[in-house]
Amino acid sequence: MSDKALEYLRENRDRLLQRLNDFLSIPSVSTDSVHKEDVRKAAGFLEDYLSEIGFEKIKQIETKKHPIVYAEYTNAGPDAPTVLLYGHYDVQPVDPIELWESDPFQPEVRNDRLYARGASDDKGQVFMHLAVFEAMMKTEGALPINVKVCLEGEEEIGSENLYDMLHERKDLFQADFAVISDSGMVAKNQPTILYGLKGFTGIEITVTGPDHDLHSGMYGGAVRNPIMALSHILASMKDKDEVVTVDGFYDGVEALTDEERKLIEQVPGEDFRKATGITETVSEKGYTPKEHTMARPTFEVNGIFGGYQGEGTKTIIPTSATAKITCRLVPGQHPDDIQAALEAHVKKVAPKGVTVEVKREKLSAKAYKVEPTHPLIQKAAESYTKAFAKETVYVRMGGSIPVVEWIEDIYHIPIVLLGFGTPEDRLHSPNESFPLDSYDKGMETLVYYWNEVNKK
């Protein structure tokens, strides 16, 4: 079955690339109201394409901002599984525009890479799915699976309306599993299964002392210094071995199995020192930097401020000091519990003479993880390996993709992250691009995958 579709993709390569270029040429920048109509135009492009392929019930679901493109294909029959295919057609702004070597909305191929805003994130990967569906429909007259398509226009601005829609329209989006192609591989041509993402939560701590900045000569010795108080609080939350010393923080965290540690070890690692300029890596006692970034929870102070920050000296005791903290969570940790544990700790260690306020971050998310041995994952791995002629590696990622957590939380279905991006794609930066090699092999992977998925 696959051969014909692959042949179709080869024969129609130029035409399909031209069509992708048409899609990429639409400046669907979701954050900028100037591009409101462009975003809608990109949604229209998808509607047209889905219609041509043979999808049904195609519609733009209106939201408070940009529409969600919905479509479905049910002709694989009631025995075939239904996949929820998620992607997004909005893109990041292009600033600073002067750093682009070619127009971000006039796609250009250089060194076998397609340069354009959205080439990798995520219009390119969305298009690959549609092209594969086209190839299958044109050559076989049918798809091997049922499909519900959910393509949003607000991913780059927080997916707030999608969040509501996923809750409100469970009838519409319910499926057997989900596939998302909005991520990458650990290295170009290195098939990568992303089987875990971290969750996310945060708090902001503000320590307040005197009601105005004080003369340190007049009041030093009578008044608790809010910056020093905050330093004591922060220092009590994570020790020098990078172990979080907050009661309950690690409660419920799954122990890392030997098997998983082996998987992690096999992932070609980024050279952290080279990428960041640090003198040496530091990670939680008992874990390698790769293990900690991928599979252990983290606690980071993202920002701190208080008192005088200008040139030279100002001899004050400042009125207050604030620290912003976020944590990346792993399976077993619930954001609400973590926030409660952090707040309880802060209140417990707060020294006398100051007032300590904790503000909880609203946008939290649980971690996501699927078993690497799950048949849907194994089939994805095999499809990758067949297309890229290389063994697949399994990785967990330190980052968070909120939509993944939402789909799991609301629909309780497995999610397969089939990403084809590469670390060199420069997402969100000038000169975003996507390797044509990955474009071709990625579609080949999808052809194999859809055919495999339907096999019992």
Place this chain on the structure above:
Amino acid sequence: MSDKALEYLRENRDRLLQRLNDFLSIPSVSTDSVHKEDVRKAAGFLEDYLSEIGFEKIKQIETKKHPIVYAEYTNAGPDAPTVLLYGHYDVQPVDPIELWESDPFQPEVRNDRLYARGASDDKGQVFMHLAVFEAMMKTEGALPINVKVCLEGEEEIGSENLYDMLHERKDLFQADFAVISDSGMVAKNQPTILYGLKGFTGIEITVTGPDHDLHSGMYGGAVRNPIMALSHILASMKDKDEVVTVDGFYDGVEALTDEERKLIEQVPGEDFRKATGITETVSEKGYTPKEHTMARPTFEVNGIFGGYQGEGTKTIIPTSATAKITCRLVPGQHPDDIQAALEAHVKKVAPKGVTVEVKREKLSAKAYKVEPTHPLIQKAAESYTKAFAKETVYVRMGGSIPVVEWIEDIYHIPIVLLGFGTPEDRLHSPNESFPLDSYDKGMETLVYYWNEVNKK
């Protein structure tokens, strides 16, 4: 001897007040180049007045900025002591001008207070000395002591040129003791001997990690967070009992004697909670807030910054974090040693994975202290008590007056701080004023003092 001078001051009160008003009307704002000529005009006023009184060798010593007014009186003879009288004729800017209830340079009496910029700091107090000299000369034809007058025009901008001049012209300024009236009493009509000032030094600590802000999901777990590293460093420098935990910090600090503790206890204390809005005072273990502010060294973080400081959340590991620290020192502590001890501590506790840089503050000063039992101090106390009809209290101050430390360091002479300001004078703020009551009683104190000083 005193009676005639006091009578003269009473009889000429209106005329002298008018003359003070003329002096205060000159906007001698040293920091603002617009007022360059006004500053010179104020110096000219002093020259004229000193000449009228009968001072000799009057001159404006030119500096890189504003002149120092010098004059001397040597007719008390070789057996009488010579006093170096220091003061300053420059004033702070008046911004925000809209908060003044009367023109800062059109002196006005309201509620028995003279409102004008410089009324208390320091033109008013300088004028009191000159009026007392006038009264003595007019009534006795001589002063009971020899005098060298040093009135600078750059106190409000750091006295940098005075510092050089005090070093270069030791011949000119050498004296047996110094008197400075540029401070205040702990409460209105509460005679106050300020017999100790704290010294001052500082450092700035910068912790640098990655060479750019990092995505906390990609690198959290591999990279030391500079803010957390800085928090650990700061928290290791002063404990929750407000004890500085830096090796060598307290080396050489004189123990507080029971006698001195009694003196401190007798000082009418400011209500720290009311003045600052704090929930409760906090001071070094074993010392009261008054003892700590007056007589124990302090360590304050004046400012801290690093990473994201805007609204909401930014999930980064920041490239660096900086803290500004200043210490107030007591006798026995040398600023250089303290800086070295702080830097050694920081280097010792700096965690791996980050680079820690320590910048030393240049403008440091040792503490100053004179024995409260010194005859020159005792005579001052008696003069105060006689004029104000109240027992004198003895205080040490948490603040620093650099010129005091310089005079002691260069000339090795006792310094008597004869301040007449009150806590309500609003120095450096809108609506600066000086009580006419303190003006009269202050001059009375000076008349007694100069007569007492010459008595064996």
